[in-house]
Each structure stands twice: as structure tokens, then as C-alpha cells.
Amino acid sequence: MASLILSPAEQDFIIRGVEKGFRGDGRGSLDRREVTLRTGMISQANGSARCRIGSLGVGTDILVGVKAEVNTWAAGEPEECGTIVCNVECSPSAAQEFEGRGADEINVELTQLLDRIVGGEQSGLDLRKLCIIPRQAYWVLHIDALVLDVKGGVADALVWATRAALLATKLPRVVVESVTDDSGVARAEFDVVDDAEDQMGLEGARDLPLAATFNQIGRRYVVDASEQEEAVTQAKLTVAVSPKMEICAIQKGGMLKGFAPSLLSEITQTALRIAKEEFARFDALFAEASKHNGELDEEPSTGSTFLEPF
Amino acid sequence: MPRPDRRENDQIRALHSILGLLNRVDGSAQFSAGSTSVYCGVYGPVDVKVYDEKLDRAVIEVKFRPAAGVSGTKDRWVESAVRGTFEREILAQMHPRTLIQINIQAREDDGSADAAAINATTMALVDAGVPLRDMVAAASCAVLADGAAVVDPTLEEAAAAQSVHTFAFAGSDIGRAGSGGASGSTSPVYVDSRGDFSVADYDRCYDLCLRSAQRVLAFMRTAIEGKIAKESQISVV
Amino acid sequence: MDVDMESQDTRDIASRIVTPGSVITNDTAFMRGHGTFAERTTIYSSVAGAVERINKLVSVRPLKQRYSGEIGDxxxxxxxxxxxxxxxxxxxxxxxxxxxxxxxxxxxxxxxxxxxxxxxxxxxxxxxxxxxxxxxxxxxxxxxxxxxxxxxxxxxxxxxxxxxxxxxxxxxxxxxxxxxxxxxxxxxxxxxxxxxxxxxxxxxxxxxxxxxxSDKNEFISDDERETIARIANCIHLLNRLYVKITDTSIIFAYEASLTHAVKDLLTREIAIDLAHNVKTRLEQQS
The missing domain is CATH 2.40.50.140 (Nucleic acid-binding proteins)
Incomplete structure (x- = not known):
């Protein structure tokens, strides 16, 4: 990510501060910034969510849409499962740095990160339930993430937003029938029920993980680094933890140096330790967001609505 | 024949906008009509590299990205259309040797996305403080198989239509037409017509779009003035 | 010109909220400043904002603008x-x-x-x-x-x-x-x-x-670090809640912030509360 350039004096101030337990904004080393979560803002998607991690309306801001499509099975593909396809893009309308080739690299990196965490069985989703007719048809879930702003901690916002979008995803019901044709051969056929009331959530969505990113700064590490803290980070580790308190994925990023093995295990232990709190926080935010489902959000002072069509 | 969402033929969908929702750019706006939602980020005026600069005016660049899929030639068309429209309205001579970058992202497309793109661009330019000669408001209209002309068509309606038209008008022209000027005498600043249509079809769509653009303009002005009024109070202290 | 008419004229012009293309005045006595353009004898607004008038100079200041420097800044x-x-x-x-x-x-x-x-x-x-x-x-x-x-x-x-x-x-x-x-x-x-x-x-x-x-920092004590973080957060919240940033407003914010932990200053409710507090004190002062 186009990194902030800081003067040596600024860097020293931040690093020494972190080592003494003082982060620039007064947070403790394991404190996350304010998280804002909204769901249901993309009506054409099967599920959608927007997550911002930061403070006072400024922060890393990611919008995720989930679209389900029926695919025809082809030889070589898994015979009794559906699939998940991830795509992450940084929107150029959000920042000038998100234009051109620089953005391509970032997009690829983030797509791989998301894919590793939620792109398959490891996500907790029951892919078998996404199969419609074995060797014939299955659901593909397209997870499309749009990065609107980056102020440190992209991986976390990406995973939180994706978990929320998948939890909010509703698939239409599919009716499968056996049809016998004139020559007596029985075939399976399916029909997608077009009824907004008759939809189901994704099996296993409750098992989706959350992620926390740990940045090593000096001799300590912090959770949810700010933009300035990212600029003095030596190494960082994103740890995805499932609600069953299992580690699903670990991804290292932005390396200037490697991690000492002892630090690695310390960080993963810390990730497990804070996971309970993180899930509790997520659940509270998600419940709140679901109540306002679909309502267009954001600071009311900048938004206007004419609700009556005219 | 009733429309799928039960709107009248001359009724546009519910409008919603947000000004200044993006933090890293100089100006931004989201514009939505029903489920169609487009947002725009404006960067500039900024210094432009010497070989790109125009000596007497700002260079205007437009990028449009669709809601889904890879961007293609149709999107290039939208880009050049938006650029052409706003090149006339932006007072580019005020910022010679600079660049104004307009980045449009369609978030959700349920029809009339190009009109929404133009409207979002107007609001983002205003949010950025880029000097404009006038505001631009756009609306679309489709002529259906049964000959009916409907404004602000949805994706479904546009796909089944015989022709689809998008018009954009400058604010002062809309005002003049509204106060009893002969309609048909107001030139749009942007027109895009596709499909099979007669002159009569075109005229009908023109009228419908002009009236819809009036409503869109009123909405945009109210939204902008409202924001300024609130924030002027705040910044007095 | 009749005195009454003049003051009515100027009262009408200033503080109006305008959008690009709005007519500000047709009166040729006025000169156009920032945020306006003229066509024939009419001055129009080119941006959205409130009209400002200083003597005969009419301008419009938009809410957001990149910094444009002046000598001595x-x-x-x-x-x-x-x-x-x-x-x-x-x-x-x-x-x-x-x-x-x-x-x-x-x-x-x-x-x-x-x-x-x-x-x-x-x-x-x-x-x-x-x-x-x-x-x-x-x-x-x-x-x-x-x-x-x-x-x-x-x-x-x-x-x-x-x-x-x-x-x-x-x-x-x-x-x-x-x-x-x-x-x-x-x-x-x-x-x-x-x-x-x-x-x-x-x-x-x-x-x-x-x-x-020098690139080297002096020794900075824990208390000093905390105060610096507190002041920085106060400035952030004044900024996001659109309050003028001066030594006075920062001091008011700092004083009001002392009942809260430094990290809590950036949470929505507390920030809104503190900004409101500062605005009230600033108003009382003037």
C-alpha cells in the first residue's frame, strides 16, 4: 500500500512510544479502533456489508457484495460441492494511489489474502450444501470486495466485512426433481424458486473466522495498526481465528525482516486470547446492523434522501 | 400497461445522495436512484506533468468502472461522454496547467447508470470546489415495445425496450425551460440514444427527460445547500 | 443611491447560499472575487457556498478547498x-x-x-x-x-x-x-x-x-507522551466535528477531555460531546 513517509524523528517517536506501551492515539497495544458495520446496502447482491475500522468517520473502509450464481458442472471439478470465488479491488475513485499498476499489485495481494481465509472449506462454510445436483449444477459464491479507503489494518476490515456479508447472504431455495424422459432414463432437474420470502442463509456461516493483524514495531507488537504505525512496521502477521477458537489461517505481510519463532507463537496465542472479545464485538455490531438492514447509512449531515418517488 | 414497480411513466425512482463520503480525494459524491447507485471521486486541480499540461486550461481526465465485470468499450464511451459534457461546464481556464481527475465507480446497476454517473459527477465536482459554469442534471427514458415512453428505466425495462435515451441538461437551461420557455429549444449538454426510434419518440423522451432533470436538479441543489447551511453554522465558531 | 436600498441590496447578497450557475447580482457596481465568474453584466457563482461581500467585492467561499498559499503564511x-x-x-x-x-x-x-x-x-x-x-x-x-x-x-x-x-x-x-x-x-x-x-x-x-x-529526539517522559496523544486526539476531534482550530479551542478541548481516557476521545459520542462543549465556550467568549 502506498506507505506514508515519516521523518526519522516521527518514526523514533512512534517506535519508542509503542515500546513503552503508548500508542499515538492513546490505545493499548491490543486495542482495536472503532468499528462500524452495515449490511444490506447492495440490493442486487445476495448479501452485502460495509465495514469501517478507524475513528470519527475516517478509517479503512471496505464494501463487500456476495452474488450467487448457478454453474454447470464440468469434468475435473469437485463433484458434490459448490465453490467460492474472491475478488478484491481498490477503487480509484477513492484515492489517486489506487490507479494503474500499483493498484493491480495491491488487488492481487488482498485477493490472495481473502481467498486463503474464506475461499474454500477452511472458511467454515459447508460447500457440500452449495451443490445443487452432483456432477450437474452447483452454486458459485462470488465475493467482491471494494476498498474505499485505507488507514491501516486492511486485512481485518476485509475479513470482518466479508464475514458480515456472508452471514447476511440469502440463497433462493432450489427444488430438485427426478424427471423420466420417453426412453425411460431418469434425470435430475432443478428449479430455482423465485420468492424473496423463501430464502435460506448459508450453512456454516456462523463458523466463519475473524482476522486480527499484528504489527511488529520495535520490540513490541500491536493490533490494528494506524496508518502511521504501518509506516514503522517491521513485520506483520494476520491471524484468522474461527469461533471454535481454532486458527484457520496465518498470513504474513509487508516484511522488512522475519519474525523470531518465539514471537510467532506468542502472537498466535494472543490472537486466540483476544478472539472471544472480537467475536462478541462483531456479533453485537452485526445484530445492530441487521436491525437497520438496507437503510442507507453514513453521517446524516452529508446525506439527503427523498424517499417518496417523484 | 403498469410498470413492474408500479411507477407512473413519468415518475423517477427515489433519489438519495451523499456528499463528501470519501476522505482521500478532494471531492466525492454518491448518487442513487432506486437501486442504481454510482459514486464519483474528484481529484484536483493538481499539478500535471509538463508534457500533459494545457497551457491555458485544466486537463480533465475521466475514468468509469462498471459495477460488475471487467470494464469494456461501452465504459470508454461513457468516459468520453462525461468528459465532453464536463469539459464545457468546468471553468478550466481558471486553473491552467493543472489536471482534474474524475473517477466514477458504478456500485450497483439497475438501469440508467449513465445518468446517475453524470449526476454523481456534478455533485462530486461541487463537493471538490471545482469551479463550474453550471450544474448538470441527467435523466434517462426508454421507449417500450408497446410504444410507451417511461423515465428512469430499470435494467429489465431497458433490456426489453425498443430504444433508450439519456439526456443531460445544464441548470440554467433547465430553469429557462421551466419558466415557460418553448421546450425543444433547450439544447442538452449530453445526448445518447440507442435502438430503433422515430423523431416523435425522440421528442417525447426529450420532454420527459427535461422534466425529470428538473426534479433531479432541485434535489441536488437542496442536498448541497442543506449541507452548506449545516456546516456554515458549525464553522462560525 | 438611496441608503435604504443600498443596505437592502447588500443584505440580500451576503450570506446567501448558492450553487454553481446561481445568479449573484446584476448590479454593475459590484466586482467579482473568488468563486465567481461573469458573463456580460451578471456575476454568477462558480462554486457552492455562502456569498461573502467585502465592500464592493463579492465572492463565494466553498466549504472545501485545497490550501492556496499567501505570502507570509x-x-x-x-x-x-x-x-x-x-x-x-x-x-x-x-x-x-x-x-x-x-x-x-x-x-x-x-x-x-x-x-x-x-x-x-x-x-x-x-x-x-x-x-x-x-x-x-x-x-x-x-x-x-x-x-x-x-x-x-x-x-x-x-x-x-x-x-x-x-x-x-x-x-x-x-x-x-x-x-x-x-x-x-x-x-x-x-x-x-x-x-x-x-x-x-x-x-x-x-x-x-x-x-x-538534528534527527534525534530529546528524551520524552511518559507523562509528556500521554499529553501529546491527548492533544493530538483533541485536534482530530475538533477537525472531524468542524470546529476552528486555534490555541484557544485546543486548550478548551484539552480541559474538557480530562475526565476521559485518551483513547476514548475518538469515540463518536464523547467526541461530539466535547466538540459541543468547546463550541459553547467559544461562543461565550465572543
Whole structure:
């Protein structure tokens, strides 16, 4: 990510501060910034969510849409499962740095990160339930993430937003029938029920993980680094933890140096330790967001609505 | 024949906008009509590299990205259309040797996305403080198989239509037409017509779009003035 | 002109909220300023904002604007490029500012003749990423700001942290360097770039002029770190809630913030509450 350039004096101030337990904004080393979560803002998607991690309306801001499509099975593909396809893009309308080739690299990196965490069985989703007719048809879930702003901690916002979008995803019901044709051969056929009331959530969505990113700064590490803290980070580790308190994925990023093995295990232990709190926080935010489902959000002072069509 | 969402033929969908929702750019706006939602980020005026600069005016660049899929030639068309429209309205001579970058992202497309793109661009330019000669408001209209002309068509309606038209008008022209000027005498600043249509079809769509653009303009002005009024109070202290 | 008519006219014009293309006036007595354009005898607004009138000059100030410098402005800038005999400086404007080698203070206090070695060792003075406290001296032909740091108070910034705010929230005033009662120094750049740091007595810098280009921080105590973080958060919340940023408003915010933990100052409810508190006190003051 186009990194902030800081003067040596600024860097020293931040690093020494972190080592003494003082982060620039007064947070403790394991404190996350304010998280804002909204769901249901993309009506054409099967599920959608927007997550911002930061403070006072400024922060890393990611919008995720989930679209389900029926695919025809082809030889070589898994015979009794559906699939998940991830795509992450940084929107150029959000920042000038998100234009051109620089953005391509970032997009690829983030797509791989998301894919590793939620792109398959490891996500907790029951892919078998996404199969419609074995060797014939299955659901593909397209997870499309749009990065609107980056102020440190992209991986976390990406995973939180994706978990929320998948939890909010509703698939239409599919009716499968056996049809016998004139020559007596029985075939399976399916029909997608077009009824907004008759939809189901994704099996296993409750098992989706959350992620926390740990940045090593000096001799300590912090959770949810700010933009300035990212600029003095030596190494960082994103740890995805499932609600069953299992580690699903670990991804290292932005390396200037490697991690000492002892630090690695310390960080993963810390990730497990804070996971309970993180899930509790997520659940509270998600419940709140679901109540306002679909309502267009954001600071009311900048938004206007004419609700009556005219 | 009733429309799928039960709107009248001359009724546009519910409008919603947000000004200044993006933090890293100089100006931004989201514009939505029903489920169609487009947002725009404006960067500039900024210094432009010497070989790109125009000596007497700002260079205007437009990028449009669709809601889904890879961007293609149709999107290039939208880009050049938006650029052409706003090149006339932006007072580019005020910022010679600079660049104004307009980045449009369609978030959700349920029809009339190009009109929404133009409207979002107007609001983002205003949010950025880029000097404009006038505001631009756009609306679309489709002529259906049964000959009916409907404004602000949805994706479904546009796909089944015989022709689809998008018009954009400058604010002062809309005002003049509204106060009893002969309609048909107001030139749009942007027109895009596709499909099979007669002159009569075109005229009908023109009228419908002009009236819809009036409503869109009123909405945009109210939204902008409202924001300024609130924030002027705040910044007095 | 009849006095009544004139005051009605001017009352009508100022403070109106306009959008691009709005007619401001047809009266040829008025001259057009920023944010307007004229066609024939009519002055129109080119931006959205409130109309301002100073005597016969009519202008419109939009809410948001990149910083555009004026001579004499005190600013904070970040070095983006080291070139031959000059530095390019990000000043939060549409163009980078320029700091010429001939416009800076050289160690030894007195301006000595520029030698070859000074040019080759540009980075011993300022390198990419450094923050400088400078004054706008003049403009170049292409409109770029020319900066200088020739007074001893200016130079490289150390011992603290950087905060960005909307430039229009920092009013121009006589002084932009303040030592706050809580023991922290602040530099309020008119361009929206702000520096918050440990207080270092001016005398210390004067005695030891090599310090002006040092990259090393002084020792900063835990209390000082906490105060710096508190002030920085106060400035953030004043910015996001659109309150003017001056030494006074920062002090008011600081005092009101003491009942909260530093990290809580950036949570929505508390920030709104504190900003409201500050605005009330500022209103009472004026």
C-alpha cells in the first residue's frame, strides 16, 4: 500500500512510544479502533456489508457484495460441492494511489489474502450444501470486495466485512426433481424458486473466522495498526481465528525482516486470547446492523434522501 | 400497461445522495436512484506533468468502472461522454496547467447508470470546489415495445425496450425551460440514444427527460445547500 | 443611491447560499472575487457556498478547498524530493512548494557563502520525509510557493507527532507557534498540517544551532507522551466535528477531555460531546 513517509524523528517517536506501551492515539497495544458495520446496502447482491475500522468517520473502509450464481458442472471439478470465488479491488475513485499498476499489485495481494481465509472449506462454510445436483449444477459464491479507503489494518476490515456479508447472504431455495424422459432414463432437474420470502442463509456461516493483524514495531507488537504505525512496521502477521477458537489461517505481510519463532507463537496465542472479545464485538455490531438492514447509512449531515418517488 | 414497480411513466425512482463520503480525494459524491447507485471521486486541480499540461486550461481526465465485470468499450464511451459534457461546464481556464481527475465507480446497476454517473459527477465536482459554469442534471427514458415512453428505466425495462435515451441538461437551461420557455429549444449538454426510434419518440423522451432533470436538479441543489447551511453554522465558531 | 436600498441590496447578497450557475447580482457596481465568474453584466457563482461581500467585492467561499498559499503564511510541510539546490515540499496544496538552499539557515547562525559541499550534502539539512516549519516568502512564475526557514524558530520538526486537518479550519493569525499550559508545543500550519511536540525551551535551540537539523529526539517522559496523544486526539476531534482550530479551542478541548481516557476521545459520542462543549465556550467568549 502506498506507505506514508515519516521523518526519522516521527518514526523514533512512534517506535519508542509503542515500546513503552503508548500508542499515538492513546490505545493499548491490543486495542482495536472503532468499528462500524452495515449490511444490506447492495440490493442486487445476495448479501452485502460495509465495514469501517478507524475513528470519527475516517478509517479503512471496505464494501463487500456476495452474488450467487448457478454453474454447470464440468469434468475435473469437485463433484458434490459448490465453490467460492474472491475478488478484491481498490477503487480509484477513492484515492489517486489506487490507479494503474500499483493498484493491480495491491488487488492481487488482498485477493490472495481473502481467498486463503474464506475461499474454500477452511472458511467454515459447508460447500457440500452449495451443490445443487452432483456432477450437474452447483452454486458459485462470488465475493467482491471494494476498498474505499485505507488507514491501516486492511486485512481485518476485509475479513470482518466479508464475514458480515456472508452471514447476511440469502440463497433462493432450489427444488430438485427426478424427471423420466420417453426412453425411460431418469434425470435430475432443478428449479430455482423465485420468492424473496423463501430464502435460506448459508450453512456454516456462523463458523466463519475473524482476522486480527499484528504489527511488529520495535520490540513490541500491536493490533490494528494506524496508518502511521504501518509506516514503522517491521513485520506483520494476520491471524484468522474461527469461533471454535481454532486458527484457520496465518498470513504474513509487508516484511522488512522475519519474525523470531518465539514471537510467532506468542502472537498466535494472543490472537486466540483476544478472539472471544472480537467475536462478541462483531456479533453485537452485526445484530445492530441487521436491525437497520438496507437503510442507507453514513453521517446524516452529508446525506439527503427523498424517499417518496417523484 | 403498469410498470413492474408500479411507477407512473413519468415518475423517477427515489433519489438519495451523499456528499463528501470519501476522505482521500478532494471531492466525492454518491448518487442513487432506486437501486442504481454510482459514486464519483474528484481529484484536483493538481499539478500535471509538463508534457500533459494545457497551457491555458485544466486537463480533465475521466475514468468509469462498471459495477460488475471487467470494464469494456461501452465504459470508454461513457468516459468520453462525461468528459465532453464536463469539459464545457468546468471553468478550466481558471486553473491552467493543472489536471482534474474524475473517477466514477458504478456500485450497483439497475438501469440508467449513465445518468446517475453524470449526476454523481456534478455533485462530486461541487463537493471538490471545482469551479463550474453550471450544474448538470441527467435523466434517462426508454421507449417500450408497446410504444410507451417511461423515465428512469430499470435494467429489465431497458433490456426489453425498443430504444433508450439519456439526456443531460445544464441548470440554467433547465430553469429557462421551466419558466415557460418553448421546450425543444433547450439544447442538452449530453445526448445518447440507442435502438430503433422515430423523431416523435425522440421528442417525447426529450420532454420527459427535461422534466425529470428538473426534479433531479432541485434535489441536488437542496442536498448541497442543506449541507452548506449545516456546516456554515458549525464553522462560525 | 438611496441608503435604504443600498443596505437592502447588500443584505440580500451576503450570506446567501448558492450553487454553481446561481445568479449573484446584476448590479454593475459590484466586482467579482473568488468563486465567481461573469458573463456580460451578471456575476454568477462558480462554486457552492455562502456569498461573502467585502465592500464592493463579492465572492463565494466553498466549504472545501485545497490550501492556496499567501505570502507570509506560516506552514508545516513535508519534504518530498531533494533536487539540485532545492527541495520540493508537500504543503497540502495543488502544487508542491519549493525550498531553495539559499532560503534556509545554515549552522553557524550567520549566512555564510554557499560552497560546493553544501549542495552535495543537501540531505544533511533536509531529506525526504522530514517535516519543516516554514514561511511562505513569495511565488514562482508557475504559482508554486517559495518557502524560507531563515529565522531560527523555523526548521526541522522533532519530538512529537503530525496531525492533518482541513486547512480552512486554521485561521491566519499573528502567531502559529504556541506553548500550551499543559506543557506541549504546537505548530498550527495554515495549510492544515499541524505538529504537536514536547516543549523545548527556545533558548536551548539558540545555544546549540546544530540542533536545528538534528534527527534525534530529546528524551520524552511518559507523562509528556500521554499529553501529546491527548492533544493530538483533541485536534482530530475538533477537525472531524468542524470546529476552528486555534490555541484557544485546543486548550478548551484539552480541559474538557480530562475526565476521559485518551483513547476514548475518538469515540463518536464523547467526541461530539466535547466538540459541543468547546463550541459553547467559544461562543461565550465572543
Amino acid at each position: 506560516i506552514i508545516v510541510g513535508r519534504i518530498t524530493e531533494v533536487a539540485s539546490k532545492r527541495w520540493r515540499v508537500d504543503v497540502n496544496s495543488r502544487q508542491d512548494g519549493i525550498l531553495l538552499l539559499s532560503s534556509i539557515n545554515l549552522p553557524g547562525g550567520i549566512q555564510r557563502r554557499k560552497s560546493e559541499s553544501d549542495e552535495l550534502q543537501m540531505r544533511t539539512f533536509f531529506a525526504e520525509g522530514d517535516l519543516v516549519f516554514a514561511e511562505v516568502q513569495s511565488y514562482f512564475a508557475d504559482g508554486a510557493l517559495s518557502l524560507h526557514t531563515r529565522s531560527l524558530q523555523y526548521g526541522k520538526l522533532r519530538n512529537g507527532t503530525f496531525v492533518t486537518v482541513f486547512p480552512q479550519l486554521v485561521p491566519r493569525s499573528r502567531s502559529h507557534f504556541h506553548t500550551l499550559p499543559c506543557g506541549v508545543d504546537i505548530v498550527l500550519g495554515v495549510n492544515g498540517y499541524i505538529w504537536v511536540s514536547k516543549h523545548v525551551p527556545a533558548s536551548k535551540v539558540e545555544e546549540n544551532s546544530e540542533l536545528i537539523y
